[in-house]
Amino acid sequence: MxxxxxxxxxxxxxxxxxxxxxxxxxxxxxxxxxxxxxxxxxxxxxxxxxxxxxxxxxxxxxxxxxxxxxxxxxxxxxxxxxxxxxxxxxxxxxxxxxxxxxxxxxxxxxxxxxxxxxxxxxxxxxxxxxxxxxxxxxxxxxxxxxxxxxxxxxxxxxxxxxxxxxxxxxxxxxxxxxxxxxxxxxxxxxxxxxxxxxxxxxxxxxxxxxxxxxxxxxxxxxxxxxxxxxxxxxxxxxxxxxxxxxxxxxxxxxxxDAEGASKDIRVEVVGAASEEDAVEAGRSIARNNLLKCALHGEDPNWGRVLSAIGTTSAAFEPDKLNVAINGVWVCKDGSVGEDRELVDMRFREVRITADLAAGSESAVIWTNDLTADYVHENSAYSS
Amino acid sequence: MxxxxxxxxxxxxxxxxxxxxxxxxxxxxxxxxxxxxxxxxxxxxxxxxxxxxxxxxxxxxxxxxxxxxxxxxxxxxxxxxxxxxxxxxxxxxxxxxxxxxxxxxxxxxxxxxxxxxxxxxxxxxxxxxxxxxxxxxxxxxxxxxxxxxxxxxxxxxxxxxxxxxxxxxxxxxxxxxxxxxxxxxxxxxxxxxxxxxxxxxxxxxxxxxxxxxxxxxxxxxxxxxxxxxxxxxxxxxxxxxxxxxxxxxxxxxxxxDAEGASKDIRVEVVGAASEEDAVEAGRSIARNNLLKCALHGEDPNWGRVLSAIGTTSAAFEPDKLNVAINGVWVCKDGSVGEDRELVDMRFREVRITADLAAGSESAVIWTNDLTADYVHENSAYSS
Missing domain, CATH: 3.60.70.12 (L-amino peptidase D-ALA esterase/amidase)
Structure with a gap:
């Protein structure tokens, strides 16, 4: 069509x-x-x-x-x-x-x-x-x-x-x-x-x-x-x-169909003071190479999510942040939340929800994991 | 000591x-x-x-x-x-x-x-x-x-x-x-x-x-x-x-000693209108995953350098940019320069010089390449 x-x-x-x-x-x-x-x-x-x-x-x-x-x-x-x-x-x-x-x-x-x-x-x-x-x-x-x-x-x-x-x-x-x-x-x-x-x-x-x-x-x-x-x-x-x-x-x-990817990652930022804040925080999470590697390894490493949010200018208090990975709130109030062992990472789609607890705006950013295949495809591309 | x-x-x-x-x-x-x-x-x-x-x-x-x-x-x-x-x-x-x-x-x-x-x-x-x-x-x-x-x-x-x-x-x-x-x-x-x-x-x-x-x-x-x-x-x-x-x-x-790295990359930005511009352009080049993959593959992919500079707010004209990789000016005036086959990429250290042709300030940023070992080390780290 x-x-x-x-x-x-x-x-x-x-x-x-x-x-x-x-x-x-x-x-x-x-x-x-x-x-x-x-x-x-x-x-x-x-x-x-x-x-x-x-x-x-x-x-x-x-x-x-x-x-x-x-x-x-x-x-x-x-x-x-x-x-x-x-x-x-x-x-x-x-x-x-x-x-x-x-x-x-x-x-x-x-x-x-x-x-x-x-x-x-x-x-x-x-x-x-x-x-x-x-x-x-x-x-x-x-x-x-x-x-x-x-x-x-x-x-x-x-x-x-x-x-x-x-x-x-x-x-x-x-x-x-x-x-x-x-x-x-x-x-x-x-x-x-x-x-x-x-x-x-x-x-x-x-x-x-x-x-x-x-x-x-x-x-x-x-x-x-x-x-x-x-x-x-x-x-x-x-x-x-x-x-x-x-x-x-x-x-x-x-x-x-992203080059070399094995995971499709949906990053939803909620509780933001503005849509701009939600997009900025979501993009920072989506671009964090350490997090993208962790998700490739099926490791629900929420510390890397907080670390990425911390580099932005979005409105938030570090000890109010909440993060869910595939529905499990592994980080509550900026600290350890539900048991990370509960997170099921076997499927291609990964859903991250980051709650800035600073308002009612939200945004969704999609990204992929970082894989050895991505490195291979992009290091061999022009040769 | x-x-x-x-x-x-x-x-x-x-x-x-x-x-x-x-x-x-x-x-x-x-x-x-x-x-x-x-x-x-x-x-x-x-x-x-x-x-x-x-x-x-x-x-x-x-x-x-x-x-x-x-x-x-x-x-x-x-x-x-x-x-x-x-x-x-x-x-x-x-x-x-x-x-x-x-x-x-x-x-x-x-x-x-x-x-x-x-x-x-x-x-x-x-x-x-x-x-x-x-x-x-x-x-x-x-x-x-x-x-x-x-x-x-x-x-x-x-x-x-x-x-x-x-x-x-x-x-x-x-x-x-x-x-x-x-x-x-x-x-x-x-x-x-x-x-x-x-x-x-x-x-x-x-x-x-x-x-x-x-x-x-x-x-x-x-x-x-x-x-x-x-x-x-x-x-x-x-x-x-x-x-x-x-x-x-x-x-x-x-x-x-960076995790998984096989190249140490020295990005020098010269000809910048300000030191801030030089640092911004250098950091953008140093963070470009596609370039970091290319350098891992010993591919002097200068197009990815220009693409990274293009995302910054530094003062420059696209058709005045010059880029050297390991001393070979592979990009002149924003277009094809010396033969990229002349670039010797065999050694661990890679030197990129990006000339913004907009002033006399400069800055050096160091980074590493992006490798399958980096992905492996950071996907397996917490497990």
Missing amino acids: SVTAAKGFTAAGIAAGIKDSGGADLALVVNNGPRHAAAGVFTSNRVKAAPVLWSEQVLKGGQVSAVVLNSGGANACTGAPGFQDTHATAEKVAEALGHSAGEVAVASTGLIGTRLPMDKLLPGVDKAVAALSAHGGEKAAIAIKTTDTVHKTAVAEGAGWTVGGMAKGAGMLAPGLATMLVVLTTDAELDQPELDRALRAATRTTFDRIDSDGCMSTNDTVLLLSSGASGVTPGYDEFAEAVRTVCDDLGQQLIR | SVTAAKGFTAAGIAAGIKDSGGADLALVVNNGPRHAAAGVFTSNRVKAAPVLWSEQVLKGGQVSAVVLNSGGANACTGAPGFQDTHATAEKVAEALGHSAGEVAVASTGLIGTRLPMDKLLPGVDKAVAALSAHGGEKAAIAIKTTDTVHKTAVAEGAGWTVGGMAKGAGMLAPGLATMLVVLTTDAELDQPELDRALRAATRTTFDRIDSDGCMSTNDTVLLLSSGASGVTPGYDEFAEAVRTVCDDLGQQLIR
């Missing part, structure tokens, strides 16, 4: 020869209208890849008629020649489709610091255009995989309208692990400001709160394209909830 | 039975005067262990006549009973030595969240007092080891005076990895404000800039005790440099 679940979209995924493996590496998503309103959010890393710089400009116009995505190279830290490569890619897509290059978004993922093989990529665009299909969403999702073990798609249905999407990566927007690329499509009729508002609201509590390894990519891109082909204009709240549902679904798929 | 290299100090290290292994686990350092001026710096974690809360109070008085240190338990997150244990330990030392408990500092290291076995610790104090010796520095250094593979000591000599020290851990003050405990002693005659100034100046550019795994301990403690037994008052600058030399030496020993 993927990006072609909504009416008005065609897509393709083909092998252009960018990847040495010969696998699929070029995806194209085309919005056939009648409308072309679009919204996008991008990495907050100040070192941005050429396609991010390009697509940010495209999205300022509020109209996107096609998105071209490649795996096999991030086109980041490639200077002015790299930006020219992105520009040439957009021009090539525009020419092949009879659109304007100013409405063609570009996204790339792969190694930083190497130029894309344009002699393969540009002919690949022709091949992708020839393969465009109203059933091409699945192939497009496959073509953007890098270290992903599975391709990721999701769909939410409204009354006569649909939101669909695809994602690659095992990361997030800000921060971001491996690059996350996401394209969402809808046939609902909405104005650009509503699309933008719905997308930002959805990413703020989904992709922005998955923090697999605390590293932020140069290439993260999430786009939402509307064709209006259903002729239906849903209420904003209903539409926003559908977008959030698809983002949440894709985000969970990213966490479950 | 260690803490008994300076005149006026005795020390001991004995097995009190706190560690299940039966190894040495209790150290005592006594300042026999004639002076007892002291300074201390402690973890900036807001969740502080009981001995840190106690010793901060002691140091406010500016006088320390003895330090008692234990491995085998951190006495952190142990509530009011844990604080009473620390208090009782100080009282016991004071009673045995005929001092005031208000001049006895306490430091602990080991697992968070478990009470100390006071029935073993208190008799151990008598045993340690009986073992005090002007040659006991080495044994004291051995008794504070936890996961340390070697004990750490250092000495700097002035004209007629000495600064000596011992350390345990593989971490730092703020942030801190495994707990770092450091006791420095000197027989130089200095007033407390000068001791304090010299210690803070030294730790700011040594222990505070080793960042093995970005995690901050609840127990980090660095103390400087002066006996004045040499009768010599050195110039402040000369003394401060000796303290810095000993701190730097011990800090390097901590990095070289």
Whole structure:
């Protein structure tokens, strides 16, 4: 289903020869209208890849008629020649489709610091255009995989309208692990400001709160394209909830496919004085390497949770903190609570609840454990 | 040599039975005067262990006549009973030595969240007092080891005076990895404000800039005790440099003994607009798990250096950044520089130079690589 679940979209995924493996590496998503309103959010890393710089400009116009995505190279830290490569890619897509290059978004993922093989990529665009299909969403999702073990798609249905999407990566927007690329499509009729508002609201509590390894990519891109082909204009709240549902679904798929991970860890901070405090404390817990190792070893080491909270500026008193791991309150009032032997750690999902006892706000951050496989995969990646 | 290299100090290290292994686990350092001026710096974690809360109070008085240190338990997150244990330990030392408990500092290291076995610790104090010796520095250094593979000591000599020290851990003050405990002693005659100034100046550019795994301990403690037994008052600058030399030496020993590490990584940020910018960028590079994995795999992955710099608020332009790894400028002007194949990664020490091209300030941060051994050691630690 993927990006072609909504009416008005065609897509393709083909092998252009960018990847040495010969696998699929070029995806194209085309919005056939009648409308072309679009919204996008991008990495907050100040070192941005050429396609991010390009697509940010495209999205300022509020109209996107096609998105071209490649795996096999991030086109980041490639200077002015790299930006020219992105520009040439957009021009090539525009020419092949009879659109304007100013409405063609570009996204790339792969190694930083190497130029894309344009002699393969540009002919690949022709091949992708020839393969465009109203059933091409699945192939497009496959073509953007890098270290992903599975391709990721999701769909939410409204009354006569649909939101669909695809994602690659095992990361997030800000921060971001491996690059996350996401394209969402809808046939609902909405104005650009509503699309933008719905997308930002959805990413703020989904992709922005998955923090697999605390590293932020140069290439993260999430786009939402509307064709209006259903002729239906849903209420904003209903539409926003559908977008959030698809983002949440894709985000969970990213966490479950994180490089080398053996645990999916849900960190919920409750009792916070503000949502910002809850997010800050949750992120600090989610990024603590010592805790991530302990959870890998199925050790409910709550001391490392307190130690992580202690590095934040969130409102709390150390002797009021409570921590539950998989439902057992192993830390009460900043000290030893229920017997840690009661914590069952056998399953892939681990639930940590940290109660700051300072208010009524909360937030959920998802992360993964730190494993020898993560080290192996990321030490061998570019060699 | 260690803490008994300076005149006026005795020390001991004995097995009190706190560690299940039966190894040495209790150290005592006594300042026999004639002076007892002291300074201390402690973890900036807001969740502080009981001995840190106690010793901060002691140091406010500016006088320390003895330090008692234990491995085998951190006495952190142990509530009011844990604080009473620390208090009782100080009282016991004071009673045995005929001092005031208000001049006895306490430091602990080991697992968070478990009470100390006071029935073993208190008799151990008598045993340690009986073992005090002007040659006991080495044994004291051995008794504070936890996961340390070697004990750490250092000495700097002035004209007629000495600064000596011992350390345990593989971490730092703020942030801190495994707990770092450091006791420095000197027989130089200095007033407390000068001791304090010299210690803070030294730790700011040594222990505070080793960042093995970005995690901050609840127990980090660095103390400087002066006996004045040499009768010599050195110039402040000369003394401060000796303290810095000993701190730097011990800090390097901590990095070289970091848990599971196979590389010692020197991150130097140059061309920064301010020292704060240099430290922020250096710490961001030093904490990037993806880079730390790449360096473990001997992969000079400069894209991950740029990606880490991009997450900071330091002054820089992305297309002006330069990065050298082991002397090879693999990134120039934010893009591909010299051939990465020229980088020789075979040795334990890795040198990264990041040039922000925004000023003339610089800073050095030390870190380690991320390895499967680190994961193993920290996932199996408490079980």
